[in-house]
Amino acid sequence: MERTELIASLKEILGEENVLASEMDLTLYGYDASLEKGRPDAVVLPGSTEEVSRIVGLAYREKIPVIARGSGTNLSGGTVPVRGGIVVHLSRMNRVLEIDIPNRTVTVEPGVLTLDLQNLLLKKGLQYAPDPASQKVSTLGGNFGENSGGPHCLKYGVTTNHVLGAEVVIYDGTVVWIGGKCPDHAGYDITGLLVGSEGTLGMATKIMLRIIPAPEAVKTMLAIYDSIEDAGNTVSAIIAEGIVPATLEMMDNLVIKAVEESVHAGYPMDAAAVLIIELDGMADGMERQAEKIFDICKRHRVREVRLAKSDAERAELWAGRKGAFGAVARLRPSYLVCDGTVPRTKLPEVLGKVIQVGKKYELPIGNVFHAGDGNLHPLILFDERNREELSRVHKAATEILKICADVGGTISGEHGIGTEKLKEMSFIFSESDIDFMRDLKNAFDPVDIWNPGKVVPARQAATA
Amino acid sequence: MGQFTQLNEDLAIAIGQERIKTDQAFTARYSFDGLSPRAVVFPKDIRQVKEIVSLAAKAGVSMIPWGSGTKKCMGATPSGADIVVSTEKMNHMLDVDVANLTITVEAGVKFRDIQARLATQEDRCYLPLEELGKESDELICSDRAHSGCFLPLDPPFSDRATIGGIIATNSSGPRRLLYGLPRDLLLGVRFVTPEGEIVGAGGKTVKNVSGYDVSKLMIGSYGTLGILCEMTLRLLPLPERMETLVFEFPSISEAGSFAEAMLRTKLLPAALEIMNSRAFEAVGNRAGIYAKTGSCLVMVALEGFEEAVERMKKEMLAAGDRLGANTGIGLKEDKHNPLWLAVGNIQTFNSDKNKDLVALKLTYPLSEWKEIYAYCQNLIAGEGLKHTILCHAGSGVSLINLLPEDRRERDSTVGLVSGLRDKCREKGGNLVVECAPPDLKKRMIVWGNIGGAGILMERLRNAIDPSGIMNPGRFFPTN
Ligand SMILES: Cc1cc2nc3c(=O)[nH]c(=O)nc-3n(C[C@H](O)[C@H](O)[C@H](O)COP(=O)(O)OP(=O)(O)OC[C@H]3O[C@@H](n4cnc5c(N)ncnc54)[C@H](O)[C@@H]3O)c2cc1C
Numbered sequence: 005m006e007r008t009e010l011i012a013s014l015k016e017i018l019g020e021e022n023v024l025a026s027e028m029d030l031t032l033y034g035y036d037a038s039l040e041k042g043r044p045d046a047v048v049l050p051g052s053t054e055e056v057s058r059i060v061g062l063a064y065r066e067k068i069p070v071i072a073r074g075s076g077t078n079l080s081g082g083t084v085p086v087r088g089g090i091v092v093h094l095s096r097m098n099r100v101l102e103i104d105i106p107n108r109t110v111t112v113e114p115g116v117l118t119l120d121l122q123n124l125l126l127k128k129g130l131q132y133a134p135d136p137a138s139q140k141v142s143t144l145g146g147n148f149g150e151n152s153g154g155p156h157c158l159k160y161g162v163t164t165n166h167v168l169g170a171e172v173v174i175y176d177g178t179v180v181w182i183g184g185k186c187p188d189h190a191g192y193d194i195t196g197l198l199v200g201s202e203g204t205l206g207m208a209t210k211i212m213l214r215i216i217p218a219p220e221a222v223k224t225m226l227a228i229y230d231s232i233e234d235a236g237n238t239v240s241a242i243i244a245e246g247i248v249p250a251t252l253e254m255m256d257n258l259v260i261k262a263v264e265e266s267v268h269a270g271y272p273m274d275a276a277a278v279l280i281i282e283l284d285g286m287a288d289g290m291e292r293q294a295e296k297i298f299d300i301c302k303r304h305r306v307r308e309v310r311l312a313k314s315d316a317e318r319a320e321l322w323a324g325r326k327g328a329f330g331a332v333a334r335l336r337p338s339y340l341v342c343d344g345t346v347p348r349t350k351l352p353e354v355l356g357k358v359i360q361v362g363k364k365y366e367l368p369i370g371n372v373f374h375a376g377d378g379n380l381h382p383l384i385l386f387d388e389r390n391r392e393e394l395s396r397v398h399k400a401a402t403e404i405l406k407i408c409a410d411v412g413g414t415i416s417g418e419h420g421i422g423t424e425k426l427k428e429m430s431f432i433f434s435e436s437d438i439d440f441m442r443d444l445k446n447a448f449d450p451v452d453i454w455n456p457g458k459v460v461p462a463r464q465a466a467t468a
Numbered sequence: 469m470g471q472f473t474q475l476n477e478d479l480a481i482a483i484g485q486e487r488i489k490t491d492q493a494f495t496a497r498y499s500f501d502g503l504s505p506r507a508v509v510f511p512k513d514i515r516q517v518k519e520i521v522s523l524a525a526k527a528g529v530s531m532i533p534w535g536s537g538t539k540k541c542m543g544a545t546p547s548g549a550d551i552v553v554s555t556e557k558m559n560h561m562l563d564v565d566v567a568n569l570t571i572t573v574e575a576g577v578k579f580r581d582i583q584a585r586l587a588t589q590e591d592r593c594y595l596p597l598e599e600l601g602k603e604s605d606e607l608i609c610s611d612r613a614h615s616g617c618f619l620p621l622d623p624p625f626s627d628r629a630t631i632g633g634i635i636a637t638n639s640s641g642p643r644r645l646l647y648g649l650p651r652d653l654l655l656g657v658r659f660v661t662p663e664g665e666i667v668g669a670g671g672k673t674v675k676n677v678s679g680y681d682v683s684k685l686m687i688g689s690y691g692t693l694g695i696l697c698e699m700t701l702r703l704l705p706l707p708e709r710m711e712t713l714v715f716e717f718p719s720i721s722e723a724g725s726f727a728e729a730m731l732r733t734k735l736l737p738a739a740l741e742i743m744n745s746r747a748f749e750a751v752g753n754r755a756g757i758y759a760k761t762g763s764c765l766v767m768v769a770l771e772g773f774e775e776a777v778e779r780m781k782k783e784m785l786a787a788g789d790r791l792g793a794n795t796g797i798g799l800k801e802d803k804h805n806p807l808w809l810a811v812g813n814i815q816t817f818n819s820d821k822n823k824d825l826v827a828l829k830l831t832y833p834l835s836e837w838k839e840i841y842a843y844c845q846n847l848i849a850g851e852g853l854k855h856t857i858l859c860h861a862g863s864g865v866s867l868i869n870l871l872p873e874d875r876r877e878r879d880s881t882v883g884l885v886s887g888l889r890d891k892c893r894e895k896g897g898n899l900v901v902e903c904a905p906p907d908l909k910k911r912m913i914v915w916g917n918i919g920g921a922g923i924l925m926e927r928l929r930n931a932i933d934p935s936g937i938m939n940p941g942r943f944f945p946t947n
């Protein structure tokens with residue numbers, strides 16, 4: 005199909021104003037929060053499932069790629085159109101359709117912003133637990149696509165643990181419901197497979213999420229360290245001691261300094277590392293848990309532990325963590341976030357090696373991450389315009405992921421594979437593992453239109 | 469059949485004659501739903517499973533993966549069962565990483581052995597050891613200071629079931645209310661596909677979005693996508709204190725109000741199990757607890773920190789008084805574990821007494837449970853059938869065992885199943901027949917409503933097992 009014809013057909017489905025095709029539009033929708041770039045043939049802004057279904061039907065007949073897009077904040081190239089096609093921007097589908105308190109579910113359209121939903125629920129004493137640090141701008145559709153995590157996922161699990169079902173448009177435009185309010189659906193866990201599939205197996209047009217009562221009590225602590233190893237060892241010691249806090253976040257000196265300069269969260273500028281430790285749940289017994297944690301921190305030579313005494317103090321401690329990526333971004337023109345994840349006990353060892361990688365490639369690396377999950381986020385700072393530096397950055401990132409894979413970890417904890425980590429898939433998967441994924445992809449996408457070129461690496465030529 | 473003799477010879481070369489049993493007296497022990505396998509094989513590891521599956525696939529014979537057979541009757545009757553692949557010899561714990569709160573085990577490892585291995589002291593085991601016949605001392609590890617950890621699942625048949633079978637059938641129990649489901653605990657898998665490839669996914673980290681979440685797909689796949697060989701699961705520290713409360717109520721109406729009131733508080737019970745008196749009789753007997761007056765009982769599991777358990781106990785006992793309980797008692801850890809083990813074994817107790825047992829699993833949106841419970845009770849009582857009901861309140865699941873005693877009652881189960889399913893469907897739920905005598909099962913719809921996603925499931929199944937040799941017909945009658 006000719007591009008002009010495509011655009012005309014799309015306009016017929018969606019109306020003139022909901023199809024974008026100017027030079028500027030195509031450039032704007034050609035990138036996301038990663039370093040990857042591409043270019044779509046058209047961008048559409050559907051307002052209903054029916055419209056999405058018709059778009060996909062058209063794409064299926066004409067074999068045109070379809071790329072779902074929420075806010076484009078993913079960090080792995082998940083929304084970059086690498087083979088052209090139609091970007092389906094879901095921002096207009098942003099209604100909360102139902103809050104069903106007796107059944108503890110909420111049903112939303114994919115364009116609802118994560119934090120908007122959370123604020124709405126909080127007013128009713130309820131919560132949707134997964135809280136990616138980008139929650140202010142990320143969409144629930146994007147969270148579904150990436151199986152996003154966040155600071156509170158240590159205790160509550162990631163997005164997939166909270167998705168009960170979805171209305172999905174499948175490869176030929178047919179609309180089906182998977183999962184739902186009734187638990188333990190007979191048959192395969194299609195919902196579980198679709199969450200985190202980065203729009204390569206289908207597109208969610210409604211998402212049903214689990215809501216839970218907000219916890220009765222919360223205790224937030226900031227532990228300040230003079231050595232990063234001590235902080236890392238504290239993390240594994242807390243878990244090994246049998247305590248599962250709601251959150252265990254860590255930041256190193258580079259990040260602390262950046263945060264203090266922009267957000268003023270009150271972290272000491274000279275600290276080597278800080279941990280944010282949060283307990284939540286029933287109030288009973290929490291005091292004693294907090295004391296145990298104090299003890300463990302002390303045994304690991306903590307400089308000081310501060311306890312948030314009010315909601316305002318708690319918000320301040322968190323402001324630093326939530327603003328960390330943004331703060332670091334001010335230091336150099338560009339940054340690349342790695343997302344390697346390791347068994348928690350390997351954290352101190354891996355952190356040490358990450359520091360070595362920074363030295364080897366002469367690149368500043370900041371660390372701000374979900375320590376309790378073993379989910380590292382080394383932020384490599386550089387200037388994208390400097391080609392030589394950029395190539396060192398890619399080498400350093402790959403090396404870091406290799407380190408994670410080698411200690412029994414994985415290459416992505418929550419940011420996804422996209423296009424960015426395709427070549428590292430072989431660090432953790434054999435060819436037969438990947439073949440199985442290809443079979444799945446094929447079953448769900450027989451003409452290869454769903455976000456092609458993502459997640460599953462193309463089969464290697466025999467010589468490679 | 470010549471083809472089968474050839475296969476046996478090839479298998480003998482590949483895995484050793486001693487791992488293949490073909491004499492009828494032996495294979496008969498592996499019959500189910502009126503089917504008898506022609507051979508039972510005992511691979512020692514995933515590589516041998518690969519050998520077996522590759523050879524069987526080439527010969528085009530059907531395979532039935534087998535743990536300890538506790539759930540052999542679940543699902544539709546397969547269209548073929550040539551070879552049973554037993555995971556019995558694949559019983560190693562490959563990596564017990566208590567500090568990381570994960571464990572990696574082979575599929576044939578018994579659930580109880582995992583719990584015993586993880587507890588540091590015998591009496592802290594999440595399953596009572598005296599019930600287990602104290603397998604061996606070395607199961608108890610003591611490499612950590614605090615009181616050990618556990619795999620937070622409490623599936624039925626937990627004293628016999630293998631972990632592979634539990635995961636393959638998405639098996640869970642009352643305490644899912646607090647701890648969640650297999651899908652919340654399984655971090656990684658290694659399995660052999662119907663075409664004989666070894667495939668791994670996931671790993672040892674609690675967060676992992678590298679590639680598709682294949683582990684989720686294997687949960688509840690009933691061996692139709694491959695043979696699960698190894699899996700990694702997340703653990704939790706053992707609760708400091710575990711207690712059970714038992715309340716007797718005059719009827720479901722008071723019991724229901726109590727349960728609903730408790731679910732609205734900030735208290736976090738591990739389980740809220742509502743049952744009829746016949747169910748409690750079977751369960752309570754095992755722990756020497758006898759119901760006196762109630763027709764409807766509520767068992768509450770409290771697990772957590774000392775202070776939290778203490779408060780839940782106080783507030784719930786008071787609420788029971790207020791909301792019309794005839795009696796409410798608190799039971800310590802020595803009764804707690806045996807009681808909950810018995811809850812999981814109710815189907816065994818029932819089938820020991822009644823070989824015609826029909827076991828049903830009803831699922832529905834959480835809020836509908838009271839109406840469904842009352843409806844079931846009336847409908848079944850109308851037919852005069854003895855039955856047990858266990859309702860996981862707050863989870864949207866009820867387990868009903870029908871215990872027909874004569875021919876008429878036996879026949880009536882077929883109508884009951886469709887009547888109960890209609891009610892569940894009307895409420896947005898479903899009913900699955902988990903166990904029934906073969907002749908009755910043929911007259912019942914096993915899976916009920918698979919819904920719109922059925923199209924995707926069939927596509928998936930056909931892509932992964934194009935020749936339809938893994939547990940054929942368990943899900944889809946077409947292959
Ligand atoms: C500063 C910053 C902090 C971050 N912090 C975190 C964090 O703490 N934890 C974390 O996990 N991530 C984090 N992220 C990454 C990112 O925000 C998440 O991946 C988020 O879920 C993406 O949401 P989005 O709406 O921007 O989705 P997009 O980037 O638009 O899309 C993400 C993927 O989902 C697919 N998709 C979108 N909508 C649908 C749909 N309806 N159906 C099917 N597939 C769909 C897309 O095709 C794409 O592959 C962070 C990013 C930034 C920039």
